[in-house]
Amino acid sequence: MRVAKNITGHLNKTTSIAPLVVFRVLFGFIMLVSIVRFAAKGWIKSLYIDPQYYFTFYGFEWVKPLGPTGMYVVFALMGVAALMIMLGYKYRVAIVLFFLSFTYVELIDKTNYLNHYYFVSIISFLMIFLPAHRSFSLDVWLNPGMAVSRVPGWTIAVIRLQLAIVYLYAGAAKLNPDWLLEAMPLKIWLPANAHLPLIGPLLQYSATAYVFSWFGALYDLTVVFFLSYNRTRPFAYLAVVVFHLCTALLFQIGMFPYIMILATLIFFPARFHEKFIAALTGWWHKMVPGTPNNQVRPARDFNLNPKYAILVGAILVLHFTIQLLLPLRSKLYPGDLFWTEQGYRFSWRVMLMEKAGYAIFHVKDRKTNRQWEVQNWKFLTSNQEKMMATQPDMILQFAHYLQQHYRDQGLNDLQITVASYVTLNGKRSRLLIDPATDLTSIRDGFSHKDWVLPMNRSPKTATLYHPL
C-alpha cells in the first residue's frame, strides 16, 4: 500500500510544465520535417497512390486509400497539424487530427509498417490527453487565462514510461543467439558500409559487429535508467546521440534516430527545459522586436477536470497494459519468431534480422488442368513484392487477391500455391510456406499458421512447376 501511495503521490505531485511543452514543440517540429521529407521523396505517390493493391491489417480491411487528391490532402492536413502542434495553436484539435491522419495512413498498407511509425502513432495518442499547450504556445498567447506553469507528474511520466517500454523491449529482443553469439545481422550490414571514411575499414572486422551488437543490446537495456539519474544523465544522453547518429549513418532508417534524440530530452530536469524555452523566447524577441511578453504571470497549477480524471486514468491504464502485453504475444505461437513472424509487429523488434525472399505463386485451373506462374510485379510495387515475400500473412493476402483477380476473369476453380524462398540472417534460403498448401482454402486470423514450415525442417527447394 505504501508503495502504491508513493507512486500515486509521485504521479500527482506537481512539477514544471516546461519538459512537456518542449516535448510538444520538438515533436511537432520533427513531425513536420518528416512529413515534408516524405512528400519530397515522392513517397506519397509511390506508396499510397501508385499501388493497385494494398496489404491491409487484419481487422482493418475497411481502411482504403483516398485516391491522389485525397492522399495529398491527408498529408497536407497532417503537416498543418504538426505545425499547429509545434506552435501550440488549437492544440487539442491539432493533436487529434495528427493522430487520426497519421494512424490512418499507417493502416492503409502494412508493407510500410515501421516500428517508429507505430511509435509516432502511440505518442501522438498519448499527447491527446496531455496539457502540452498550456504554456509557451499560441493558445496561451491568445488566451492568457489558460496558462499554467506546473502540471501533475503523470503528464511527463507517461511519455517517459512509453519511451522506457520501447527501449526495454527493443533491448530484450536483442537477447537472442543470432544477435549475441553470431553478431547477426550486423555482420552483414556493417561491411556494406566499408566505403565510409575513417570508420569504414573497421566495419569489415567481424569483431566490430560483435562490439556493436553487444553495445546495442546494453544500450537499449540500460539507457532509460542512466537517463533517469542526474549524475549519469549527461553521459547517457551523449550515448543516445552517438548511438542514434551511428545508426543514421550506417542504415537507411530515415527520421527515427532524430526522433529518438529529441524525444529522450524528456528525461532532462525542468531547469534544462526552462533554459531551452528562455533561449527560444530570447531568440524570438531578437528576431521580432516589440512582441509583447505576456508569459510572465504568477505560478498556476494544472488540474485535470475531475469529470475526466477517471476516464483519462482508465484509458492510460488500459493503454499501458496493452503496451506491456502486446510484445509478449509472440510467445503464444510455436516456432521461430523471426521465421514465422507471428506476433512480430508492434513489439519493438527493431533492426533485428536480415531477411529476404522471393515468392513464386503457382496457379492451377482445376477445370482445364492448366497451370502457370504469376508475375508478381504486374500487381505489386517492387517494395510490396519484397516485403510480401518474407511475411506469411502478406503472402496469404496476395494469394486471396490473385484468387479474386482470376475470378473476375471467370476462373473460379483455382488452386494457388506458393514456392517462397526466404533467407534469414545470411542462412541459405529455404521454403517458408508449405508448397503443397492451396492458399485459397486458408483463412487469415490470429491462430497459429500451420502452413508455415518450421525453419529447421523446411526443405531447401521445391520443384513445383510440373511440365504442362
Added chain:
Amino acid sequence: MNIKYLQYIAICIGLTVVVFSCSSGDDDTGGQTPPEFDRAAMLANYADNLILPAYSDLQVEVDQMAADATAFESEPTAANLETLQNALKSVRLSWQDANFYQFGPAETVTLRASLNTYPTDTDKIESNIENGGYTLGSIDNIAAGGLPALDYLIHGAEVTTEQIIAAFTTDPGASERMTYLVDNVAFVKSRVDDVVNSWDPAGDDYRGTFLSEGNGGTGVGSSISLLVNAMILHYERFMRDGKIGIPAGVRSAGVPRPTATEAFYGGYSAELAVANITGYKRLVIGGSGSGLDDYLEFMESDELSNDIQDGLDQSINDAGQLTDPLSENIENDNDGVIAVFTSLQEVLVLIKVDMTSVLGITITFQDNDGD
C-alpha cells in the same frame, strides 16, 4: 560545476568510449591479416573488363551491320542479303553480353526496349512502311523497331530468299521497305553510339561516375546496387521470362506462345539464350577478374558462390539441349523448354535472395518497360 563543464567532460568521455570500442575491435584481430574486400577494384573490373568491352564489341558489330545494310541497299543480291543476315546475328549475339547493364546511359536512351523488344509488331511495321512518317524509338513504335524488327524484315515469315529480295526490289512498296530497313539500322546504331559515348572517359565519362567514391557504397543508387539490381531484373524478366518462360507459356495461363521467341524469323533463339546465360555467368564471376563470386567468398559464403556458378553451368547445359528454331522445340517438346525455365528459376533464387542478402544490397528496381 556548471553545465558547460559537465558537457565538456561528457563529450570527452563519450569520444574515449567510442575510440576504445573501435580500437578494441582492432585488437581482437590485430594479429591477423586485416580482412578486406576491395569493392572499388571489383567495380573497376566490371567497368573496364566487362561493360566497356561489351559495349564496344556491340558497336563494332553494329557498324559492320550498318555497312552490310548499305551494301544490300545498293546491291540487293542473295549474297549481300546473307551477309546482312549474318551481321544481324552477330549483333544479336554480342547484345547478349551488353544487355545486362540497363542503368545510367543505357537507361537514359532506353537501350534495351529500343534494341530488343519482341515479339515484334509486324502489323505496325507494315503500316509504317506503307504510310511513312514514323519515328523509330517513339513509344508507339517500340515494338516496330530494333533488332527483332530487322529479324522480321530480312528473314520474313516462311518465305524464300527470292521472295525476301523481291520485297525489297520489285514488290509494291519495295523502296519504302528498303528505307525502313536502313532507318532501323541507323536507329540501332545511334542508340548504341549514344551509350558508348556516354560511358567513354573521353566522352560523357559515365565510367567516372560509376567508379566515383561517392557511389562506392551499397545503398540505393550506389554503383553496385545499380549493377546488381539491373542484372537481377534482366535475369527475371528478360532472360528467364523473355527468352524461355513467356514463349513456353509459363506467363500466359499455360498457353505456349512460340512466336514470342527472341529470333523467331531467323530461328536461332536457343543459341541466343545459351549465349545470354553464358554471359551471365561471366558477369557473376567478373570474367577473369574480381567479381561478385569473390565478394561472396569474402563474406564467407563460398558454398553459395559455388552453387550459383554450378547452377548457371547447369542452366547453360540445359539450354544447350534446346534445338533451334526454338519455336518448333516449344511446339514439339515444351517439357524440355520448361525444364530450362525451372533450372533458371533455381539459380535466380540464389542470386536474388541469398546473394543480395549476404552482400547487403537492397532490391530496389522499379517496374520497367519490357522487351
